[in-house]
Amino acid sequence: MMMKVGVMGVGGYSGEELVRLLLKHPQVEMCCLQARVEKPTPLSKVLPSLGENNDFVCENYSPEAMAEGCDLVFLALPHTVSMEAASTVLKAGKKVIDLSADFRLKTAPLYEKAYKTKHLHPELLQEAVYGLPEFFREKIKKTRLVANPGCYPTAVLLGSLPLFREKKSREAFFIADAKSGFTGAGRKQVSEMRLSESGENFKAYRVAEHQHVPEMESILKEVLDLDVKLMFTPHLLPISRGILSTHYFCIPEKTSEEELRNTFQSFYQEEPFVRVLGAGELPEIKNVLHTNFCEIAVRVDPERKTAIVIVVIDNLMKGASGQAVQNFNLLFGFQETEGLLS
Ligand SMILES: NC(=O)c1ccc[n+]([C@@H]2O[C@H](COP(=O)([O-])OP(=O)(O)OC[C@H]3O[C@@H](n4cnc5c(N)ncnc54)[C@H](OP(=O)(O)O)[C@@H]3O)[C@@H](O)[C@H]2O)c1
Numbered sequence: 001m002m003m004k005v006g007v008m009g010v011g012g013y014s015g016e017e018l019v020r021l022l023l024k025h026p027q028v029e030m031c032c033l034q035a036r037v038e039k040p041t042p043l044s045k046v047l048p049s050l051g052e053n054n055d056f057v058c059e060n061y062s063p064e065a066m067a068e069g070c071d072l073v074f075l076a077l078p079h080t081v082s083m084e085a086a087s088t089v090l091k092a093g094k095k096v097i098d099l100s101a102d103f104r105l106k107t108a109p110l111y112e113k114a115y116k117t118k119h120l121h122p123e124l125l126q127e128a129v130y131g132l133p134e135f136f137r138e139k140i141k142k143t144r145l146v147a148n149p150g151c152y153p154t155a156v157l158l159g160s161l162p163l164f165r166e167k168k169s170r171e172a173f174f175i176a177d178a179k180s181g182f183t184g185a186g187r188k189q190v191s192e193m194r195l196s197e198s199g200e201n202f203k204a205y206r207v208a209e210h211q212h213v214p215e216m217e218s219i220l221k222e223v224l225d226l227d228v229k230l231m232f233t234p235h236l237l238p239i240s241r242g243i244l245s246t247h248y249f250c251i252p253e254k255t256s257e258e259e260l261r262n263t264f265q266s267f268y269q270e271e272p273f274v275r276v277l278g279a280g281e282l283p284e285i286k287n288v289l290h291t292n293f294c295e296i297a298v299r300v301d302p303e304r305k306t307a308i309v310i311v312v313i314d315n316l317m318k319g320a321s322g323q324a325v326q327n328f329n330l331l332f333g334f335q336e337t338e339g340l341l342s
C-alpha cells in the first residue's frame with residue numbers, strides 16, 4: 001500500500017536528504033513539499049542537486065494543506081517552528097515525524113530550560129515517542145507522533161545504553177567526546193559560520209552547556225530507570241557530514257574487552273543498521289557516509305579500568321533523515337530497511 005507523504009522544510013539539509021530518500025521509497029507517494037517560497041516553485045529550483053527529472057513543485061508553508069493531502073508529514077523545521085505545525089497536522093488526524101527537538105523532552109520545564117523558550121503544546125510531550133528504533137521499536141509502531149532523535153544523541157545513546165543495561169559500568173557516569181561535520185548545524189548556520197573559518201580548523205563549542213545533554217540524560221533515565229550523568233563535549237570537524245563520538249566508562253577490574261564486545265554484539269545482533277566491529281577494527285566516518293548505518297568499536301584499557309566505545313554515524317542519515325525513514329517504515333508496518341539500502 002502506498003502512503004501519502006509530505007515534507008516541510010525541504011530547503012534545509014535534512015529536508016533535502018529526506019526528499020532524496022522518499023522519492024526512491026517504493027511505498028511513498030510524495031504529495032506535498034513545502035519550503036519558504038513566494039510562489040509555487042519547481043523542486044528542481046529549490047533542490048537543484050535532485051536533478052530535473054521530476055515535476056514536483058514546492059509550495060509555501062501551510063500545515064493545513066499538508067494535513068489535508070497527506071497520511072504523514074515529516075517536519076524538517078527548526079525547533080519552536082515544528083511544534084505548531086505538528087499540532088495542526090495531528091488535530092487533522094494525521095501522523096507526524098518531527099526531526100526537531102520540540103517533542104524529545106518529556107516536560108515543558110525541561111524543554112524551556114534547554115531551549116530557553118516556552119513550549120506551546122506541552123499536552124503533546126508525554127504522548128510523543130522517541131524515535132530510536134533500537135530501544136523504542138514497539139512504541140514507535142503504535143504512535144502518531146515520533147520525536148526523531150538528535151544526531152549527537154543517536155551516536156551517544158547507541159554507544160552507551162547496552163553497557164549500562166547489562167550493568168557493565170562501575171559508575172552511573174560517562175564521558176562523551178563527540179565530533180561532527182558542519183552540516184550538523186543546519187544550512188543557515190553553516191553559511192553564517194563561513195566555511196573559510198571552519199575549514200582547516202578544529203574546535204570545541206557549547207562546552208558544558210549543549211542542549212542535547214538533557215535529551216540524552218532523560219532517555220538514559222527512561223530506558224535504564226537510572227540517573228546517569230553525562231559529561232559531553234561537542235567539536236566541529238572541518239568536513240561536511242559525519243559524527244565520530246568516543247565514550248569513556250569506568251568498568252570493574254578484570255572486565256575483558258571480549259566480554260564487553262560480546263555485550264554490544266549480542267545486544268545489536270538483530271539490528272539492521274548497527275554493526276559492532278570485531279577485535280582490531282576501528283570505525284571511520286567515511287565507512288558510513290550517505291548510509292543509515294552506525295558502526296561501533298569497543299576497547300578496554302585494563303590498567304585504567306576504562307572501556308572506550310567509539311561510534312560513527314552520518315548525521316544527516318542515522319542522525320536525522322535516514323532514521324526518520326526507518327521510523328516511517330515502522331509506523332506503517334513496512335520492512336524496516338525499505339528505501340534505506342542501496
Ligand atoms: N543537520 C543535522 O545533522 C540534524 C540532525 C538531527 C536533527 N536535526 C534537526 O532537524 C531540523 C532541520 O535541521 P536542518 O539541519 O535541516 O536545518 P536547516 O538546514 O537550517 O533547515 C531548516 C529548514 O527550516 C526552514 N524554516 C521554516 N521556518 C523557518 C523559520 N521560522 N526560521 C528558520 N528556518 C525556517 C528553513 O527554510 P528556508 O530554507 O526557506 O529558510 C529550512 O529549510 C532542525 O530542527 C534540526 O535540529 C538536524
